[in-house]
Amino acid sequence: MTKKPASGTHSGTNAATRFVTSGRNPQTFHGFVNPPVVHASTVLYPTVDDYIARRGRYTYGRRGTPTSEALASALAEIEGTQCAGVALLPSGLAAASLALQSALRAGDHALITDNVYGPTRHFCDTVLGRCGVTVSYFDPMIGGNISALIQPSTRVVYLESPGSLTFEVQDVPAIAAAAHARNATVLMDNTWASPLYFRALEMGVDLAIQSGSKYIGGHSDLMLGVVAANAATWQQLSATVFSMGLCVGPDDMYLGLRGLRTMAVRLAQHYQAGLTVAHWFAQRPEVAQVLHPAFESCPGHAIWKRDFTGASGLFSIVLKPAPEAAVHAFIDALTLFGIGASWGGFESLVIPFDCHDVRSATTWSPKGPTIRFHIGLEDVADLIADLERGFAALAAAR
Numbered sequence: 001m002t003k004k005p006a007s008g009t010h011s012g013t014n015a016a017t018r019f020v021t022s023g024r025n026p027q028t029f030h031g032f033v034n035p036p037v038v039h040a041s042t043v044l045y046p047t048v049d050d051y052i053a054r055r056g057r058y059t060y061g062r063r064g065t066p067t068s069e070a071l072a073s074a075l076a077e078i079e080g081t082q083c084a085g086v087a088l089l090p091s092g093l094a095a096a097s098l099a100l101q102s103a104l105r106a107g108d109h110a111l112i113t114d115n116v117y118g119p120t121r122h123f124c125d126t127v128l129g130r131c132g133v134t135v136s137y138f139d140p141m142i143g144g145n146i147s148a149l150i151q152p153s154t155r156v157v158y159l160e161s162p163g164s165l166t167f168e169v170q171d172v173p174a175i176a177a178a179a180h181a182r183n184a185t186v187l188m189d190n191t192w193a194s195p196l197y198f199r200a201l202e203m204g205v206d207l208a209i210q211s212g213s214k215y216i217g218g219h220s221d222l223m224l225g226v227v228a229a230n231a232a233t234w235q236q237l238s239a240t241v242f243s244m245g246l247c248v249g250p251d252d253m254y255l256g257l258r259g260l261r262t263m264a265v266r267l268a269q270h271y272q273a274g275l276t277v278a279h280w281f282a283q284r285p286e287v288a289q290v291l292h293p294a295f296e297s298c299p300g301h302a303i304w305k306r307d308f309t310g311a312s313g314l315f316s317i318v319l320k321p322a323p324e325a326a327v328h329a330f331i332d333a334l335t336l337f338g339i340g341a342s343w344g345g346f347e348s349l350v351i352p353f354d355c356h357d358v359r360s361a362t363t364w365s366p367k368g369p370t371i372r373f374h375i376g377l378e379d380v381a382d383l384i385a386d387l388e389r390g391f392a393a394l395a396a397a398r
């Protein structure tokens with residue numbers, strides 16, 4: 001399970017270093033380590049000539065401030081040399097929908113992975129359809145065989161690896177090669193691994209999407225979305241963002257920048273603690289399957305070993321068949337795991353899930369009830385003791 005160190009060298013440094021150093025220019029801000037939070041709309045010009053020529057580094061709040069530049073350039077440096085630019089959006093869902101809109105127009109066809117984040121799927125089935133884009137879904141484990149599904153009008157292949165409920169790990173390089181051979185743009189939701197553990201742009205992705213509300217924010221107090229583009233896609237992405245008037249509030253951008261500085265150490269802890277808890281689940285008699293990419297029981301495990309340098313703290317388990325009331329008793333008995341959607345903050349979370357009626361290209365039929373966990377930054381032994389209490393409640397409720 002030992003992985004190569006988080007790689008992708010840029011200016012001679014590893015990604016973990018760039019989380020700390022990137023996008024910083026203390027000379028510009030009187031030596032202060034962090035940039036100021038610039039609340040801004042109007043930018044004043046010294047003369048009317050300057051105004052007519054729009055002379056100056058900044059022209060209007062929506063079009064960029066020292067705060068947005070600091071965050072976007074930090075994220076771009078972390079993505080590495082393939083990154084031509086980063087767009088900041090008000091949420092991860094906005095990042096996904098905006099990236100899709102930038103790459104598609106009426107008459108196009110989009111291929112979307114069947115394990116895609118639910119609200120992204122909803123966007124594809126509603127707004128994209130109204131815009132005249134046809135959408136079809138494909139088996140996340142399809143690999144290079146995606147060639148057979150690519151039509152002359154296919155302009156986009158959208159990936160999410162691993163899926164954030166069921167954790168299929170996709171063969172991104174093979175899918176990207178097949179897509180590029182037919183001139184399709186490759187989009188990927190890289191929220192789970194982040195560029196620390198999966199170098200999306202270097203693996204053939206053209207537009208790499210992250211929900212900054214998760215590990216970038218890291219404290220469950222931020223909504224933020226990020227799209228990193230390569231040279232082939234940056235111009236169209238940034239033009240689409242500007243024309244739609246999308247921008248992020250300065251305090252939220254600052255929280256994103258602040259979260260980035262500790263993200264590599266937080267993720268390392270989520271990774272190790274997640275592995276420890278997942279191993280503990282794997283030897284419990286109540287558990288049928290552990291859906292964690294670092295485990296052989298997870299579809300695409302070999303691809304995770306080949307392409308990823310780590311894992312986040314989010315994974316699922318399949319229980320052996322148990323009545324719904326017993327599963328609810330298990331979850332309700334937990335005191336350190338909050339019941340709630342989202343993830344990536346400092347706290348542990350748990351939700352039951354069922355996606356059998358959501359999938360259209362594949363069949364989701366697990367051997368028993370399914371539960372997703374986010375392993376937070378609490379002491380791991382305390383978390384395991386809490387889960388032991390949960391299993392006692394499950395046994396009592398049978």
Ligand SMILES: *Cc1c(COP(=O)(O)O)cnc(C)c1O
Nearest residue numbers: 091092093117164191211213224
């Ligand atoms: C949460 C999430 C999103 C959406 O992010 P928001 O910031 O909540 O809009 C997108 N993709 C994945 C995989 C997510 O987990």
